[in-house]
Amino acid sequence: RVYFVILVLTITVFGINNLIIIFVITGIINKQNVSYENVRLNITSSLGDFYIMDILNYFLLWGSLSIISYFVESEILGYFNSIFWIIFAILLIPVTIDTIVSPYFAVYANQNKMNHLKKIFKNSRLFTILFSFPFLIILFIFTEYFLTFFPAKIPDEFTFITRILVFTVSLEIIFSHINSLLLMSGY
Numbered sequence: 001r002v003y004f005v006i007l008v009l010t011i012t013v014f015g016i017n018n019l020i021i022i023f024v025i026t027g028i029i030n031k032q033n034v035s036y037e038n039v040r041l042n043i044t045s046s047l048g049d050f051y052i053m054d055i056l057n058y059f060l061l062w063g064s065l066s067i068i069s070y071f072v073e074s075e076i077l078g079y080f081n082s083i084f085w086i087i088f089a090i091l092l093i094p095v096t097i098d099t100i101v102s103p104y105f106a107v108y109a110n111q112n113k114m115n116h117l118k119k120i121f122k123n124s125r126l127f128t129i130l131f132s133f134p135f136l137i138i139l140f141i142f143t144e145y146f147l148t149f150f151p152a153k154i155p156d157e158f159t160f161i162t163r164i165l166v167f168t169v170s171l172e173i174i175f176s177h178i179n180s181l182l183l184m185s186g187y
Helices: 001-034 036-069 076-112 116-140 143-147 157-176 177-183
Strands: none
Touching: 001 076, 036 076, 076 116, 076 157, 076 177, 116 157, 143 157
16 A cells, blocks of 8 residues: 555656646747747657656666565565665766766757767766776675675575676666767757
């Protein structure tokens, strides 16, 4: 029941948040005298891509937790949840770098400066990998030691699970910034 209440509240909060964003963007469009038809075509042509990205993010972040919650006891779910979010916290590095470079993607794409766009994309990916991978490598190599920080004995299977999560985050980091690059350059 608590899980259902959290789900309803989350959907409500995000729904209100999205409505506010839509009203703000509509106000910006009105001030810039942009054609609604042009904006509508751009938005509708990319909606499918956004839905696919959102569904993938949902299943990546919440799908496993939701499914696992039906099959394991709360203690195991708690361990998995803690390990999951500790490892996924490393994604703050690419998100932060992405926040910094996204405006440059938009400006360089708008000015059709493809060489600048490629350069900033490659550099942002390089910085992301350089700042993220040391944490991931340490977590991968010293998984057993990392798991000893939990207050109780964690089942041995969590060594394998932790390494799978590290591998998943590694893939996220390797393919980071592609979403922003495409979005900010109009694709």
